[in-house]
Amino acid sequence: MRxxxxxxxGAIGLLTTSGALMLGIALGANTATVSVVRETPNQLCFKDTATDQFSELHVETKLKACQVVGMTKQAAIDYLEAADITVRIASEDGEGFALTEDYSDSRVNLDVLVGIVVGASAW
Structure with a gap:
């Protein structure tokens, strides 16, 4: 009996905990906001000083790629295109896109989540 x-x-506790988790996820997803969205380039980025760089242009492109992380998608595209850098969206909201594997020292691949650039790579 015991x-x-x-x-x-134990079953009641498990059901209660599961219900609270589902409720928290549902309410959190509806009210999720990004508190810090950059509209200007990140000033904490720096040039890579490694000696095995492809070119000086590649160093500049990597710097620009770092600077757009945290910006809105459109602000990042505008900033990069103003610097004559080609922009590709590598993934958006979890969906990856097919990309060519050719190298360009003036191209940045952006990873976007909910309209915010969460990753940028230069290659």
Missing amino acids: NKSAVVI
Whole structure:
């Protein structure tokens, strides 16, 4: 009898916890906001000083790629295109896109999530 009570109490606790988790996820997804969205380039980025760089242009492109992380998608595209850098969307909201594997030192691939650039790579 004692074991049966423990199982029932455990099951009730598990159901309550699961329900609270689902409710939290549902409410959190509806009210999620990004508190820090950059409209200007990140000033904390720096040039890569490694000696094995492809070219000086590649160093500049990597710097620009770093600077757009955290910006809105459109602001990042505008900033990069103003610097004569080709922009490709590599993934958006979890959906990856097919990309060519040719190298260009003036191209940045952006990873976008909910309209915000969360990753940028220069290659």
